[in-house]
Amino acid sequence: MWQPVLMINGYLISILGLSMIVPAVFDLGLDGKEYSPFVPSAIVTLFIGISLFVGNKMRIKKITLQQGFLLTVVSWMAMILLASLPFVMSGYVTNFADALFETTSGLSTTGATIFADVEKLPHSLLLWRAMLNALGGIGIVIFAVALLPFLGIGGMQIFQRENSDINEKFMPKFSYIAKRIIGVYIALNVACAVALYLAGMGGVDAVCHAMATIATGGLSTKNASIGFYDSASIEAIIMLFMVLGAIPMTFYIVMWQGRDIKSFGISQIGAFLKVLAFYILGVAILLTFSGKYDFWQALRHSGFNIISIVTTTGFASTDYMQWGAWVPACFLVFALTGGCTGSTSGSIKILRWQVIFSFIKRSMILATDANRVLPIKIGNAVTNSGIISSVFVLFCGFMLSIAVFTVIVALLGYDFEIAFSTVIACISNSGPGWGSIVGPVGNYSSLSDAAKYVLSFVMLLGRLEVITVVTVLTKSFWSRN
Numbered sequence: 466m467w468q469p470v471l472m473i474n475g476y477l478i479s480i481l482g483l484s485m486i487v488p489a490v491f492d493l494g495l496d497g498k499e500y501s502p503f504v505p506s507a508i509v510t511l512f513i514g515i516s517l518f519v520g521n522k523m524r525i526k527k528i529t530l531q532q533g534f535l536l537t538v539v540s541w542m543a544m545i546l547l548a549s550l551p552f553v554m555s556g557y558v559t560n561f562a563d564a565l566f567e568t569t570s571g572l573s574t575t576g577a578t579i580f581a582d583v584e585k586l587p588h589s590l591l592l593w594r595a596m597l598n599a600l601g602g603i604g605i606v607i608f609a610v611a612l613l614p615f616l617g618i619g620g621m622q623i624f625q626r627e628n629s630d631i632n633e634k635f636m637p638k639f640s641y642i643a644k645r646i647i648g649v650y651i652a653l654n655v656a657c658a659v660a661l662y663l664a665g666m667g668g669v670d671a672v673c674h675a676m677a678t679i680a681t682g683g684l685s686t687k688n689a690s691i692g693f694y695d696s697a698s699i700e701a702i703i704m705l706f707m708v709l710g711a712i713p714m715t716f717y718i719v720m721w722q723g724r725d726i727k728s729f730g731i732s733q734i735g736a737f738l739k740v741l742a743f744y745i746l747g748v749a750i751l752l753t754f755s756g757k758y759d760f761w762q763a764l765r766h767s768g769f770n771i772i773s774i775v776t777t778t779g780f781a782s783t784d785y786m787q788w789g790a791w792v793p794a795c796f797l798v799f800a801l802t803g804g805c806t807g808s809t810s811g812s813i814k815i816l817r818w819q820v821i822f823s824f825i826k827r828s829m830i831l832a833t834d835a836n837r838v839l840p841i842k843i844g845n846a847v848t849n850s851g852i853i854s855s856v857f858v859l860f861c862g863f864m865l866s867i868a869v870f871t872v873i874v875a876l877l878g879y880d881f882e883i884a885f886s887t888v889i890a891c892i893s894n895s896g897p898g899w900g901s902i903v904g905p906v907g908n909y910s911s912l913s914d915a916a917k918y919v920l921s922f923v924m925l926l927g928r929l930e931v932i933t934v935v936t937v938l939t940k941s942f943w944s945r946n
Contacts, residue, residue, distance in 0.1 A: 466529075466531060466532055466535070467521075467535075468521045468523055469521070469523060469525045469528060469532060469536075470532055470535050470536045470539060471517050471520075471521040472517065472518055472521040472522055472523060472525070473525075473536055473540065474514075474517055474536070474539060474540050474543055475513075475514045475515065475516065475517025475518030475519070475520075475521065476514070476518050477514070477540050477543075477544060478510060478513055478514030478517065478543060478544065478547060479510075479511060479514030479515055479518060480514075481510055481514070481544055481547060481548060481600070482506075482507050482508075482509075482510030482511035482513075482514050482547075483507070483511070484596060484600065485503045485506050485507035485510060485551065485593075486503070486507055487592065487596065488501070488503045488551070488588075488589035488590070488592045488593045488596070489501045489503035489504050489507060489589070491587075491588050491589040491592055492587065492589045495588070496587060496588060496589070498587075501589065502550075502551045502552075502553075502554035502555040502556075503551050503589060503593070505550075505554060506547075506550035506551045506554060509547070509550060510547045510550065513547065531942065534933060534936050534937050534942070535937060537608065537929060537933050538929065538933060538934055538937045541572070541604075541925060541928070541929060542925070544572060544600075544604075545565070545568050545569050545572055545921075545925070546565075548568045548571070548572060548597060548600075549561070549564040549565050549567070549568035551589075551590070551593055552564035552567055552568060552590070555587075555590060557580075557585075557586060557587075557590060558579075560914060562914035562917040562918055562921075563579045563910075563917065565917070565918070565921050566579050566909065566917040566918075566920065566921050567579050567580070567594070568597060569921040569924045569925060570684070570896075570921075570924060571593075571594050571597025571598055571601060571682065571684060572597050572598075572600060572601035572604070572928075573601055573811075573894055573924040573925060573927070573928035574598055574601045574602050574605065574680045574681055574682035574683070574777070574809060574811065574894055574928070575682070575683075575777075575779065575811070575890070575891060575894040575895070575896050575924045575927075575928075576598075576677070576682050576683025576684055576777075576778060576779025576780070576894075576895070576896030576897070577779070577890060577891065577896045577897070577903070577908075577909050577920075577924075578684060578908050578909065578910075579908060579909050579910045579917070580908065580910065581688075581908055581910050582688060583685070583686060583687065583688055584686070584687060584688055588669055591669070591673055591686045592669065592672070592673060594673070594684045595672070595673035595674075595676040595677050595682075595684060595686075596676065597682075597684075598676050598677045598680040598682025598683075598684055599654065599676035599677075599679070599680050599682075601680060601682065601928075602650070602676075602679060602680025602681065602682060602710070602809040603646070603647060603650050603680075603809075605809060605811075605928060606646055606650070606714050606807065606808065606809055607642070607643055607646060608929075642715075645715075645718045646714045646715065646718070649714050649717045649718060649721075650679065650714060653679045653706065653709060653710070653717075654675050654676055654679050655675075656706075657674075657675035657678055657679055657702065657703075657706040658671045658672050658674075658675035658676075659671075660702045660706075661674055661675060661699060661702055661703070664696065664698045664699045664702055665694070665696060665698070665699065666694070666699065669686070670686050670687075673685075673686050674686070674691075674703065675706070677778075677780075678703050678706045678707055678710060678778065678780075679706055679709070679710045679809065680710065680809050681707060681710045681711060681776045681777055681778040681804070681808075681809045681810045681811070682778065682779070682809075683773065683778040683779025683780045683896045684779075685780060689781075689906070690780050690781045690782070690905070691703060691769070691780045691781065691782045692781060692782045692783055692784075697765060700765065700769045700782055703769070703780065704768060704769055704772050707772050707773060707776045707778050707780075708738075708741070708772060708776065710776065710778075710804075710808060710809045710810065711737065711775075711776040711804025711805060711808045711809070711810040712734055712737070712804070712805050712808055713733075713734070713805050713806065713807030713808050714807060714808065714809075715807055716731070716734065716807075731844070732819070732843055732844025732845075732846075733805050733806065733815045733816040733819060733843070733844075734805055736815050736818075736819055737804060737805050737815045740775075740802060740815065741771070741772065741775055744767075744771050744775065744799060744802075745764070745767050745768045745771050745772070746764075748763075748767040748771060748795065749763040749764040749767040749768070750763075751789075751791075752766070752767060752788060755788075755789060757788060757789075765782075766782060766783050766785070769782045770782060770783065770785050770905075771799055774796055774799040774800050774895050774897075775799050775800075775802050775803070775804070775810075776803075776804045776810045777800070777803060777804070777810045777811040777812050777893055777894045777895040777896070778810075778895075778896070779895055779896025779897055781897060781905035781906070783905075784904070784905055784906045785905055786899055786900070786901075786904045786905060786906075792899065793882075793886070793899045796899060797889060799895075800812060800889055800890065800893040800895040801813055801889070801893055802815065802818070803815060803893070810894075811893055811894030811895070811927055811928060812893040812894065812895065812927070813859075813860065813863060813893075816843065817856050817859065817860065819843050820841065820843060820848060820852065820853060820856045821856060821857070821860060823841045823842070823843065823848070824841055824853055824857075827839050827841055841853065858932060859930060859931060859932055862931040862932050862935060863892070863927075863931050866892060866923070866926060866927075866931055867885075867888055867889065867892060870888045870892070870919065870923050871884045871885045871888045872884075873919055874887060874888060874916055874919060874920070877913060877915050877916050877919070878913070879912075879916065882899070882900050883898070883900060883902060883903065886898030886899045886900055886903060887903055887909070887912070887916075887920055888920070888923055890903065891920045891923040891924045891927065892923050892924070892926060892927035892931075893927060894924065894927050894928055
C-alpha cells in the first residue's frame with residue numbers, strides 16, 4: 466500500500482525542493498546576500514524527495530481507493546512540513562508554530578498570516594509566500610479534477626459526469642489533464658502579473674500578487690493588502706482574475722479547444738456569477754443608503770471585498786468591519802459560499818449548494834405531491850442518490866467541524882467571536898476573520914501556539930474537503946487489507 470504513495474510523495478517533494486531555488490536566487494543574486502535559508506532548505510527537501518522516489522520507484526498501474534486517500538493527506542502534510550523550513554531558518558519567525566501556520570496558510574491558499582509587518586520581510590520570503598499560494602492552488606485544482614471524483618467525496622462525481630465527454634475523449638489520461646491545467650494556470654498568472662505591472666505595481670509585487678490572486682490565496686506583500694495601492698485599476702484587475710481563478714480550470718481548456726461550452730455543464734458557473742452579482746449589488750445598495758459611500762464607491766468597495774471573500778482569496782481594499790454591525794453575519798454567508806468545483810477557491814462551493822437547494826426544493830414539492838417523479842438536476846446533469854448523499858455528508862462534516870473546533874479554540878482562552886471567526890476563516894480558506902484581532906486589518910500573530918496548531922489543522926481540513934482527512938484518521942481505514 467505504501468510504496469506508490471511514498472514514490473509519488475518523493476516526486477512532489479522534489480518539485481518543492483527545486484522551487485526553493487527561485488527565492489534562493491533572489492537572496493544570493495539579486496539582493497547580494499551571503500546566506501539564504503532556501504539553500505539548506507532546498508538541500509534537505511531534495512534529499513528527502515529523491516530518496517523517497519528512488520527508494521520506492523515502481524511502475525504504478527493503478528491507485529486503489531485507500532491509496533488515494535492516503536496519498537492526498539500524506540502529500541499535503543509532508544509538503545507543509547518541508548515548505549516551513551525556510552521560515553524556520555530565516556530568523557523572521559520566532560517559533561515552529563508560526564512557521565507551520567504561515568506555510569499551511571500559503572499552501573492551503575487561506576491567506577491568513579502571522580506577520581504583523583510583512584513589508585519588513587526580504588523579497589525572497591515574500592516571493593516564497595506567493596509561491597506557496599501558487600503551488601497550493603495548482604495542487605488543489607488537480608486534486609479536485611483528478612482525485613475527488615475517484616474518491617467519491619462531496620458530489621465531485623457530478624463534476625466528472627458533467628464532463629463525461631471530456632473525461633472519455635478530451636481528457637483520457639491524468640497526464641493530459643495535469644499538463645493542460647498547468648498550462649492554463651501559468652497563462653492566467655502571466656496575464657495577471659503583466660496587467661498589474663502595467664497598472665502601476667512594481668515587478669516583484671505584481672508577480673507575487675498575481676500568484677496569490679489566481680490561486681485565490683490572498684497573501685499580499687503589503688500590510689494594508691490591496692488597500693495600500695488605493696487604485697481602482699489595480700482593484701479591477703484583481704477582481705477579474707479572482708473570479709477567473711474561482712472558475713473551473715478545465716472550462717478554459719474547453720474554450721481553447723473550441724468546443725461547445727454547453728457540453729461542459731456550465732450551470733455552476735452561471736450560478737456562481739449570479740450569486741456574486743446579487744451579493745455585491747445588495748451590499749452596495751446597503752452601503753449607499755447608510756451614507757458610508759456614494760453608489761459608485763460602494764460598488765467598488767463591496768465588489769472587491771465580496772469577491773475576495775466569496776472566492777476565498779482574502780485580499781482587502783478597506784476595513785470592511787467599519788461598515789456596520791451586520792458585517793459579520795453577511796461575511797459568514799459569503800465565506801461559506803465559495804467558488805466553483807475544479808477551481809482554486811475553497812469553502813463549500815456553489816455546485817454543492819445547488820445540490821442542497823435542489824434537494825430541499827424537491828422535498829417540499831414531494832411533501833404535497835408524493836407520487837410525483839421529480840429528479841434532481843443540476844444543469845443537464847441528473848444527480849443520483851449517491852451524489853446527494855456525499856454532498857450532505859460533506860456539508861454535515863463541514864458544519865460539525867466548525868462547531869467542534871470553535872469549542873476547542875474557545876477552550877484555549879478566546880471569546881466566541883474570535884474562536885468562531887478564526888475557525889470559519891480557516892476552514893473556508895478565506896483568510897481574514899472579523900473583529901479587531903483577525904479582521905481585514907489584523908493578523909494571527911497574537912494567538913497562542915496551541916491555537917495556531919489547531920487552526921493549521923483546520924486549514925488543512927477545509928482545503929482537503931474535510932472527509933478526506935477524517936477518513937484517514939478512522940480505525941476502519943487502517944483495518945482494511
